[in-house]
Amino acid sequence: MALNILVVDDSKTVRSVIAKTLEMAQVPVDNLYMAANGKEALEILGENWVDLVFSDINMPVMGGVEMIERMHEDDVLRSIPVIVVSTEGSSTRIEQLKQKGVSAYIRKPFTPELIRNVVDDVVGGGNQ
């Protein structure tokens, strides 16, 4: 099953790297949406069906944590898995994010294999 994926990061470079890595990891993608912050992401989520979100934490306008909290206030959006991709490696921060409903955490730098494994874990291995 091809996935509709939303990538949320204020860095155009990171958005491009994640897109390239998804391709290298052979993750089947139908539509790939890009947002520069949580506010833009919520607008995209309100207008499109998205299966999976990759998100940074520290972003201007609206950060990743607030975006995840807003998603959990919505009956439809709360079921969409969110994978946080961040530089931060603090186990304390990762635990806080998981308590907020984050499905998985990927620390930069990452490999295509890691991305593939995490996507399989989060959405199931049937997306071959």
Add this chain to the structure above:
Amino acid sequence: MNGNPNDVVFRVFCEVIEQMAFMFGEELETEAAEPVSEALCARMTFEGPMSGSMLLAVPDAMCPVLAENILGLEPDDEEVMEKARDALNEVLNVTCGNVLTSLAGEEPVFDLTVPEAATIDSDEWQALATDPNTVAVQVDEFPALLRISLNSSEK
């Protein structure tokens, strides 16, 4: 603190540049970092159990290679230098985050500022290259200079 900060910076940067840009780093004596006419320097600060700043400077000539390798750009991309600036910022961001975890362990939480890159001239490059606190790395055929500055009570 776990280890000598400059040793950690060298090790982590080599890992990051290899994984992100498929380039290989090796030790370079700071005196051996030849003068360059223009360079790009990314800087950021961090706060937490340790606070301070970190910078990464590379010659202009390395920037297109960095952008091509990280983003998969074509060499004739018209926006290559602009994208290289963003790519350099991201390399510093990832390096800094991993350096702080190596130095302080996995429990502490740090707040990192968004890196900002600016052009530096040959005098600024030379000043950085001759600073004994600078870590010099040979990345393929290019020199790269890094410096981590910790607030005095945390060194």
